[in-house]
Amino acid sequence: MISGLTPTLSREAALRLLVRMLEQAGLPNARADARFLALHALALTPLDLTLRGREPIGEAGAHRLGRAAERRLAGEPVARILGAWEFWGLPFSLGPETLVPRPDTESVVETALRLFPERDRPLRLVDLGTGSGCILVALLHERLRAFGLGLDRAEGALRVARANAERNGVGARAAFLRGSWLDALVGPFDLIVSNPPYIAAPVIATLDTEVREHDPMAALDGGPDGLDAYRAILLGIARRPDLLSPGGALVLEIGYDQAAALTALAGAMGFAEVSIGRDLAGNDRVVTLRPSLQGR
Ligand code: GLN
Numbered sequence: 448m449i450s451g452l453t454p455t456l457s458r459e460a461a462l463r464l465l466v467r468m469l470e471q472a473g474l475p476n477a478r479a480d481a482r483f484l485a486l487h488a489l490a491l492t493p494l495d496l497t498l499r500g501r502e503p504i505g506e507a508g509a510h511r512l513g514r515a516a517e518r519r520l521a522g523e524p525v526a527r528i529l530g531a532w533e534f535w536g537l538p539f540s541l542g543p544e545t546l547v548p549r550p551d552t553e554s555v556v557e558t559a560l561r562l563f564p565e566r567d568r569p570l571r572l573v574d575l576g577t578g579s580g581c582i583l584v585a586l587l588h589e590r591l592r593a594f595g596l597g598l599d600r601a602e603g604a605l606r607v608a609r610a611n612a613e614r615n616g617v618g619a620r621a622a623f624l625r626g627s628w629l630d631a632l633v634g635p636f637d638l639i640v641s642n643p644p645y646i647a648a649p650v651i652a653t654l655d656t657e658v659r660e661h662d663p664m665a666a667l668d669g670g671p672d673g674l675d676a677y678r679a680i681l682l683g684i685a686r687r688p689d690l691l692s693p694g695g696a697l698v699l700e701i702g703y704d705q706a707a708a709l710t711a712l713a714g715a716m717g718f719a720e721v722s723i724g725r726d727l728a729g730n731d732r733v734v735t736l737r738p739s740l741q742g743r
Contacts, residue, residue: 580608629683634690643676
């Protein structure tokens, strides 16, 4: 057991002790991390902590909090310890085969929603490499008559995504299937969205340890130049533009330095429209593509 985290300690005192331990380990968000871990390990709401902070953490609480602290001190991200994280203001469970949803990815959701601003319009959506299902579930949550298909190669991710759709009240409008990019799809879809793996293989070694050691490699590794998934997706649409409805679009997350490469790739494959959007930090983060209508 982590020294000092004893059963008679009050919830407030345990939280203060945890903050100090994480600060001493040099963790940059010690206060927020400690609060998340304490609420989780002690199964408290923020209100419980405020109103009943003097109550002791007890034997089981001390054990669970100690275990959570050990994992955080060993470098595991808070979201992994919780097994859950928030995206688009909604709760998402995580699994070993899903990324932790990033705030950057909310730009994909925003871009997609702007293309189809009416809340009640029936839409058909696909999310390629759905992972936790966060993009698809957020879209279904905002577009009340949309139906969405989430594809992933990882069975474990599909189970997590399905549970997340149920948990967020959109399970009846979502289906999750094992599949690789566009191969097995029959369209037309109004929106095809994806946050594919896009880290170039040589860059992987330079990623934050929290990402490199705890996010699934299959969700990060974009091949030698990071563009393998985009090539597969764009080629799939270029060959079968009928996968998109007239007015339909492809909305993809990209790395902050990939806008030029994506624009060149889309140009070479004859896409009619390519536009780049930014995330809240001002980095290029989203590409919107429409295929040429020729040959339809
Ligand atoms: N944005 C993620 C990261 O920086 C990468 C996600 C991805 O490859 N799709 O770690």
